Amino acid sequence: MLTFHSAATQQRRARTELDGGVLVTPYECPERVDLVLERVRRTALGEVREPDDFGLEPVLAIHDRDYVDFLAGCWDEWQSLGRQGEAIAWIWPTRTMPGDVIPEHLDGRLGHYALSADTSICEGTIESAQASKDIALSAVRHSLTTGEPAFGLCRPPGHHAATDQFGGYCFFNNAAIAAQYALDHGLGRVAVLDIDFHHGNGTQQIFYERDDVLFLSLHGDPRQCFPYFLGHAEETGRGKGEGFNANYPLPPGTDFATWASALDDALARIRAAGCELLVVSLGVDAFENDPISEFKLTSDDFSEVGRRLAGLGLPTTFLLEGGYAVEEIGINVVNVLSGFEA
Ligand code: Q9C
Ligand code: ZN
DSSP: OEEEOOGGGGSOOOOOEEETTEEEOOSSOTHHHHHHHHHHHHTTOOOEEOOOOOOSHHHHTTSOHHHHHHHHHHHHHHHHTTOSSOBOOOOOOBTTBOOOSOOSSHHHHHHHHBSOSSOOBOTTHHHHHHHHHHHHHHHHHHHHHHOOOEEEOOSSOOTTOBTTBBBTTBSSOHHHHHHHHHHHTTOSOEEEEEOSSSOOHHHHHHHTTOSSEEEEEEEEOTTTSTTOSSOOTTOOOOGGGTTSEEEEEEOTTOOHHHHHHHHHHHHHHHHHTTOSEEEEEEOOTTBTTOTTOOOOBOHHHHHHHHHHHHTTOOOEEEEEOOOOOHHHHHHHHHHHHHHHHO
16 A cells, blocks of 8 residues: 655644643654654555645635635744744633634634644644645545555644634644545545544534535544534534434443444445545544543554455545554554555
8 A cells, every 4th residue: 555655744843732731742743653654664565655735725625715824824923922832722712702703813813713722833833734635635646546545644633623723633634635635536425434532523514514525433422532522423414414424422441342333333334325435534542552542442453443444345545643652653553554455
């Protein structure tokens, strides 16, 4: 299987994440890319290629222009205010303060465009986000033109990013951008299957009223787990999108047996919906030793996940999302990809 990788994904090296009331070194670190790449090479998964530059048009098919402009300018604006640390949102529109007018001050705009305070904006952020979407686009184009699987070693991840909000370590929604690219190049319906531990709130929001993307997500129940405010089983789509959103919230402590029966249900729905391409939001934070997640999948289980995905027989594009057990991230990701090819 071809892997798409770019060193530019590592330009973002944030120093701070708000976690438990203190600033810690972010879980979503550039070393994640090195370790996945090393495992791809060691297992001889296949050729590693650089992405092409697709420009902003496929990004603007998903994200609002004002949001993209905000991300592009935020770090320079923050620095010109003479701020010490990294740009972190700290005030938001709320139920009692809806915020119908987008503020002018950067602190207000940060709250408008952020959905959580775990994700700081720093030097290199927009460059890495752009590399990440180019990787996703290069991978999906390869799957479309050859019918072969491809792996996009995306960083930063994307599935929490909504039409005009960043958070959960995500800026551009790589999976949504890739799915839309496939539709814009002739496909009628695409499945996005999100197996990251966290609910893919951004992808759900982007496609919620549409029937050309079937979105399915297996994740920690939002009653207990980030992102807390979306991802319930009752969210099934709206308007013509009714029936094209499927959530499988699972309790903390879920093991592979329970997780895999949700997966099998999701795969049956993808089959029934007549999808022509599968985009996998491949987070491996459902792993038993993940430091911020609460499922119990083992490294061997990830190989079985790959085998089951292959059973669909669809052209498939894998895009990296989360996974923070850095020591094992390469093994877990490549186990899915090798299991798929077995
Ligand atoms: N610092 C992805 O896996 N957790 N994002 C914040 C408090 C946010 C995870 C914990 C988890 C986001 C792509
Ligand atoms: Zn995650």
